[in-house]
Amino acid sequence: MDHRFVGIPELTDVPRVAVVVDVMRAFTVAAWAFSRGAEKIVLAPSDAEALALKENCSGWLALKDGAPATGFDTVNSPGLIRSLDLAGRTLVQKTTAGTVGALAVSSAPLVLCASFVVAGATARFLKMDGSGPVTFVITGDDGQAAEDLACAEYIGQRLAGVDAEAAPFLHRARTSWAATDLDDGVRRGYQGVHPDDVDLCLQVDRFPFTMVASQEDSLTVLRPVALPEESAGAS
Numbered sequence: 001m002d003h004r005f006v007g008i009p010e011l012t013d014v015p016r017v018a019v020v021v022d023v024m025r026a027f028t029v030a031a032w033a034f035s036r037g038a039e040k041i042v043l044a045p046s047d048a049e050a051l052a053l054k055e056n057c058s059g060w061l062a063l064k065d066g067a068p069a070t071g072f073d074t075v076n077s078p079g080l081i082r083s084l085d086l087a088g089r090t091l092v093q094k095t096t097a098g099t100v101g102a103l104a105v106s107s108a109p110l111v112l113c114a115s116f117v118v119a120g121a122t123a124r125f126l127k128m129d130g131s132g133p134v135t136f137v138i139t140g141d142d143g144q145a146a147e148d149l150a151c152a153e154y155i156g157q158r159l160a161g162v163d164a165e166a167a168p169f170l171h172r173a174r175t176s177w178a179a180t181d182l183d184d185g186v187r188r189g190y191q192g193v194h195p196d197d198v199d200l201c202l203q204v205d206r207f208p209f210t211m212v213a214s215q216e217d218s219l220t221v222l223r224p225v226a227l228p229e230e231s232a233g234a235s
């Protein structure tokens with residue numbers, strides 16, 4: 001299936017199929033939230049909008065990137081999210097790169113949000129859907145983030161039916177600026193990062209679902225879509 005890689009500033013048209021990639025950490029966090037029982041995640045355009053949504057909707061929780069902040073329930077950290085019970089909850093998520101990228105393509109007919117933890121399920125969903133071509137939105141660093149590019153290229157290989165070794169792609173992500181920055185945050189005792197965050201972002205196929213964003217009552221809402229396990233010999 002044809003595919004291309006673009007940064008958020010290069011998005012001049014509405015893609016037919018968009019796969020928005022944020023490995024560190026928005027869409028690793030989203031996948032962990034679903035694994036902890038969250039029903040849906042509303043992607044918010046600003047901190048103020050995230051807090052307004054939480055205020056107006058009883059039981060909703062809000063999370064943002066950066067340090068813990070007044071009004072927000074938690075931060076954009078898979079290491080912290082993984083110990084929460086989110087059964088049936090709605091989360092509102094606002095981050096610097098991932099949620100911005102998803103909102104930039106929210107009018108596309110099909111929008112998936114991806115990271116290594118849902119790579120295989122995302123490739124399988126795209127193959128089953130078959131409506132490409134696929135535009136991978138590289139959310140970090142104006143389209144240059146090594147961890148997001150590595151993950152997008154890995155999904156692209158699996159989409160093409162190549163039995164790709166994950167290790168070289170994971171190495172690129174492990175040695176990225178984003179990973180170094182998170183490691184540095186841990187060393188400095190920064191509250192917005194957990195020591196396990198980088199490792200959790202590098203677990204290929206940790207979850208058997210993909211994540212589809214669609215428009216619901218003028219909000220952009222992310223939901224998990226479970227896929228059947230891959231049969232032996234299938235790529």
Ligand SMILES: O=C(O)[C@H](CS(=O)(=O)O)OP(=O)(O)O
Nearest residue numbers: 024025026065095096097098
């Ligand atoms: O929380 C994150 O890891 C980042 C914040 S920043 O871009 O590193 O400042 O946000 P994300 O949107 O998940 O890349």
Ligand SMILES: [Mg+2]
Nearest residue numbers: 024025097140
């Ligand atoms: Mg990122």
